[in-house]
Amino acid sequence: MEYHVAKNGSDLAQGSKQDPFLTINKAASIAVAGDTIIVHEGEYREWVKPKNSGLSEYRRITYQAAEGEKVVIKGSDRIQEWEQVEGTVWKVVLPNEFFGDYNPYKEEIFGDWIVYNPGRHLGDVYLNGMSFYEAENLEQLHNPEVKTEVLDHWTQTIVPVLDPEQTKYVWYAEVDEENTTIYANFHQSNPNEELVEINVRKACFYPEQIGIDYITVSGFEMCQAATPWTPPTADQPGLIGPHWSKGWIIENNIIHNSKCSGISIGKEASTGDNYRTKRKDKPGYQYQLESVFLAKQAGWSKEKIGSHIIRNNTIYDCGQNGVVGHLGCVFSEIYQNHIYNIGIKREFYGHEIAGIKLHAAIDVQIHNNRIHDCSLGTWLDWQTQGTRVSRNLYYRNSRDLFVEVSSGPYIVDHNILTADYAIDNHAQGGAYVNNLIRGKMVHRKMLDRATPYHVPHSTEIAGFAVTYGGDDRFFNNMFIGDETLENVGTVHYNGYTTSLEEYIEAVHQQDGDHQAFNAVEQPVYINHNAYFKGAESFEREKEKMEALFEPNLNIIEEGNEVYLSLELPEDFETFLGEIQSTNTLERVRIVDAEFENPDGSEVVLNTDFLGNHREEKSVIGPIASLKAGKNYLKVWG
The missing domain is CATH 2.160.20.10 (Single-stranded right-handed beta-helix, Pectin lyase-like)
Structure with a gap:
């Protein structure tokens, strides 16, 4: 079967080219092995969660952007209810229900091997696509510093900032029992007249269940997801990824502005989830050893896990990794990708940052x-x-x-x-x-x-x-x-x-x-x-x-x-x-x-x-x- 999704569609439709669905998730809920989902031009603000698995290399479920059409999947929402506070600083007050059970402005960068994090969170603010920096307090918001150089924590050398002017664009958030208040310094821009977006969803294309095999994702732009820190001892969700499965092909996509990791071909939570940081009783090294054995018990083998293909993607502006993976990356092939501007904002630092960071x-x-x-x-x-x-x-x-x-x-x-x-x-x-x-x-x-x-x-x-x-x-x-x-x-x-x-x-x-x-x-x-x-x-x-x-x-x-x-x-x-x-x-x-x-x-x-x-x-x-x-x-x- 071939299903179509378009911005003029309806989830009560038939899913044909003449009568398309409105959301990618609607198509994902019914597509089975051998089916193709064609998504037509437009912005889709949803977290696509594939429900069904392909059955083999030859009986895949394929998600693809319509040929010659620009299809963007965003983990962000547009906000147009900004109130001017003082000078160039504005704020928006959102009820916590707006975020559901995952509030990126409450969730901190957290986990094993985090070395430096002065209170940074998973949220972000974007002005016409440009990512802001998170301030540590309201005072910094009113007096943002333009940084021309920063410290590279690993090499302990001072390195230039690629775009010093960007560092003056800052945001800060306060979360109480009822509301999330986000402040941002937009300088000469009026946020209600420009495209202003905030991180809302954890991912753009990532199944909630493990074992969703043989999926192809091709031709999309995906961006602005509130992805968490992904060390090898934790659940490793990315902006897009297979979530402990086999045989995905991720190709010809543009992937950017993931708070932490862009593409994840890593492990899942049952084999360990930041126990060094949570329990504090054993070193991360020991928990990582245990995760290898837990993975074997969970079926970690060539027959069940890995063998992914990541090719011809452009991946940039991610805070931690372009491609990340522990255990789930085995037997994979990563080629013809253009990966740049990874881990260079340096808002936070840990021992798990690289364009490509793989364990095992x-x-x-x-x-x-x-x-x-x-x-x-x-x-x-x-x-x-x-x-x-x-x-x-x-x-x-x-x-x-x-x-x-x-x-x-x-x-x-x-x-x-x-x-x-x-x-x-x-x-x-x-x-x-x-x-x-x-x-x-x-x-x-x-x-x-x-x-x-x-x-x-x-x-x-x-x-x-x-x-x-x-x-x-x-x-x-x-x-x-x-x-x-x-x-x-x-x-x-x-x-x-x-x-x-x-x-x-x-x-x-x-x-x-x-x-x-x-x-x-x-x-x-x-x-x-x-x-x-x-x-x-x-x-x-x-x-x-x-x-x-x-x-x-x-x-x-x-x-x-x-x-x-x-x-x-x-x-x-x-x-x-x-x-x-x-x-x-x-x-x-x-x-x-x-x-x-x-x-x-x-x-x-x-x-x-x-x-x-x-x-x-x-x-x-x-x-x-x-x-x-x-x-x-x-x-x-």
């Missing part, structure tokens, strides 16, 4: 995404196994890539990473191949937290391990330093062994059992990398290119197209690297597993950033057509 990203493939102007580009935390990060473009992020407390095997290949702080490597068992890395890497062991690893290509738990550091592979990468940066390159691994045989021999010269493994550095496999402008190499790397050469790297935006400008030395084209594959990348030690494709087949890293096939020997770095001298190449659009 088993066999997840993240490729061909453009990620920029984020607090952190991509953060893979716990159980990064079978994961591949390939051919992504990162720029103007405070940090580009973070892999934490994982034992691999995972692959990072053919990416362009350009942040001053390019990589956080607090993991082991990674293969970094043919990347351009301009910026520092921070390499750390994590000996106080053992995290799970799995039977390859499965959610079955095979064991636990701390992060010893090492067991990493670096081949055919191009490192570019800067006179202001330290720790650029592979110099962090000085003192590490270079083969499993050497490592085993050194361990068995020690006394004891597990203590001996703590005392010897794991093997690393590092060869055939280039180091420019002060980047430093691993002391035992045999074949390498080192030069004080200035590559003059620049990322240049021209409309929706992005170009890479890069200079390379005269002898660059003589330094050729070999194709890396399952057969050349040593197995990871702890997991005792090979680098493979998700289906268990051999992985061959012979496709460059631009999608071109590499010859058996070709120049190093992400693009096979790089040459000596000046390069100017389109890398997006």
Whole structure:
């Protein structure tokens, strides 16, 4: 069946093109496997809650915007009853019944791993689509400060505000037993003559029930939802998401202004819901371990959970994450998305903020995404196994890539990473191949937290391990330093062994059992990398290119197209690297597993950033057509 929804429809109608429904939820209540819901142009202020599940990849329920028509689903309502209080400050008084059982102006940013929150709430105010900042008190509302710089809490550096003028637009709310009063400073605008909206609903497209499988959502704009903080130990609702199910396709959408997370492919509440913050009796780490076992009891497996596709979306202006997920993200593919302006308002801060933030990203493939102007580009935390990060473009992020407390095997290949702080490597068992890395890497062991690893290509738990550091592979990468940066390159691994045989021999010269493994550095496999402008190499790397050469790297935006400008030395084209594959990348030690494709087949890293096939020997770095001298190449659009 094909159902139609239009702004001139009625929920008492038949749902045909000639007699459409008025709301998407009406169509969602009756559509079954194999049906398509076509939504026509207009604004739909509703939280779409799919009721029924598709049955397979071939018998989906599809929600799509009508071709060539702009369809917007909003978690906000328009408010036109503003009263002027003083000067440019206005207020509106709304009965609490207006919000039902979820009042975003009463609900605070709350949960595990929140570090900084000076009383911020889930509400927001928008003037012609522009998000305001929440003031801490009424006095700040009358005297708003224009901020040109803010503190990035993780890197502890001062970073510029993208739009300082926006920071003077502020709101504040008071909630009593009967009413919610929202104050806002609109400056020269009259809020009753402009489009002024406030967050009302928790989500735009998110089922209330779990197990709503095989849904496709395509072609919508979705925005302005009062989504809560989504750590890995909590229920993880996003502006849109599958809510612990299998086989969703989220494609060709524009997703923005989620208070916390845009797309969620994460866990649900029964496996833990902020118990560290609520109960205070155990560390969040312990509750996160428990959530993994609770998930197994709840059916966490490839047969029931994950395998989602997130592609061709534009995701921006979200307070916490563009894409978030713990456990529910397994076996998914995230590609061709444009993700930017994530976590940069810095109204609140916690250890769960990134353009893409995934825990337990088993066999997840993240490729061909453009990620920029984020607090952190991509953060893979716990159980990064079978994961591949390939051919992504990162720029103007405070940090580009973070892999934490994982034992691999995972692959990072053919990416362009350009942040001053390019990589956080607090993991082991990674293969970094043919990347351009301009910026520092921070390499750390994590000996106080053992995290799970799995039977390859499965959610079955095979064991636990701390992060010893090492067991990493670096081949055919191009490192570019800067006179202001330290720790650029592979110099962090000085003192590490270079083969499993050497490592085993050194361990068995020690006394004891597990203590001996703590005392010897794991093997690393590092060869055939280039180091420019002060980047430093691993002391035992045999074949390498080192030069004080200035590559003059620049990322240049021209409309929706992005170009890479890069200079390379005269002898660059003589330094050729070999194709890396399952057969050349040593197995990871702890997991005792090979680098493979998700289906268990051999992985061959012979496709460059631009999608071109590499010859058996070709120049190093992400693009096979790089040459000596000046390069100017389109890398997006």
